[in-house]
Amino acid sequence: MPITLYELVGRDEGRPFSPHCWKTAFALAHKGLDFTTVPTRFLDVPAIENGVTRHVPLIRDGDRLVSDSFEIALYLEQAYPERPTLFAGEGGVALSRFVERWSTSTLHSFIGKALLLDIHDRLGEADQAYFRKSREARIGATLEAASQQREERLEAFRASLAPLRGMVEAQAFIGGEAPLFADHIVAGALQWARVISPFRLLEESDPVAVWFERCLDLYGGLGRQVAAAA
Structure with missing residues (x-):
């Protein structure tokens, strides 16, 4: 099942712009992981995943929810150690x-x-x-x-x-x-x-x-x- 990435958008859902969401998208691609995105506007953020976060990016990987781009990168490194490394130690x-x-x-x-x-x-x-x-x-x-x-x-x-x-x-x-x-x-x-x-x-x-x-x-x-x- 692909990982879900909630990412910040404006009027144009095809133009995600948050630097933190882009960090996460690059990290997921670096790991070679399949992921889908959920375009999320500022006022929508408090409602996603039953209010688990006040900020995006947020990922759902199966039953696991992880927010904050750096924490997501650390999680991906730990959860998928066999894939290309994000940190090299x-x-x-x-x-x-x-x-x-x-x-x-x-x-x-x-x-x-x-x-x-x-x-x-x-x-x-x-x-x-x-x-x-x-x-x-x-x-x-x-x-x-x-x-x-x-x-x-x-x-x-x-x-x-x-x-x-x-x-x-x-x-x-x-x-x-x-x-x-x-x-x-x-x-x-x-x-x-x-x-x-x-x-x-x-x-x-x-x-x-x-x-x-x-x-x-x-x-x-x-x-x-x-x-x-x-």
């Missing part, structure tokens, strides 16, 4: 935890503000009202104001990617010659931006952009199954 788990924190502080902190208005505009009317109220309370500004500041902050954001840039110039993936969950963490954040907004985060020649293109080609081009936002 405890060192890879530690690496992925570091990358998760770096991604949150560097990628999510910029993308999460810069693209708020783009995300809002792709939601249904009820979700738009929820999203605007909750995000404007969180950032202390309007979505429009946050969007207007992104051009000013873009150069500094690109400069902040120097550690990742140096790594992927020297090797194919964060995991080395092959991807690990650490790659999926960062690719999930960039995929979030790619599918939700036409705003260009990276120049095409940037080694990070070249690495991301390699990630989009993985698993039969899973990431490319959703076209870039236009």
Whole structure:
């Protein structure tokens, strides 16, 4: 029986956009596991699986429910040890935890503000009202104001990617010659931006952009199954 993945969508059910859900989709594909997806909107999340979680991703694997993208990856590694590894040992788990924190502080902190208005505009009317109220309370500004500041902050954001840039110039993936969950963490954040907004985060020649293109080609081009936002 395929694993079920609940993933976040807006008006277009064929355009899942959560970075955390993309991490999980990449992890499932990395393991070579069959899975089906359940498009889930913001206001639908509290009702899924009898209210077991407040956030997606959530997977159902038989009788087992697991939420949180990192916990899901750990579960998949333990439950399916015979399949391609997501971590390559405890060192890879530690690496992925570091990358998760770096991604949150560097990628999510910029993308999460810069693209708020783009995300809002792709939601249904009820979700738009929820999203605007909750995000404007969180950032202390309007979505429009946050969007207007992104051009000013873009150069500094690109400069902040120097550690990742140096790594992927020297090797194919964060995991080395092959991807690990650490790659999926960062690719999930960039995929979030790619599918939700036409705003260009990276120049095409940037080694990070070249690495991301390699990630989009993985698993039969899973990431490319959703076209870039236009």
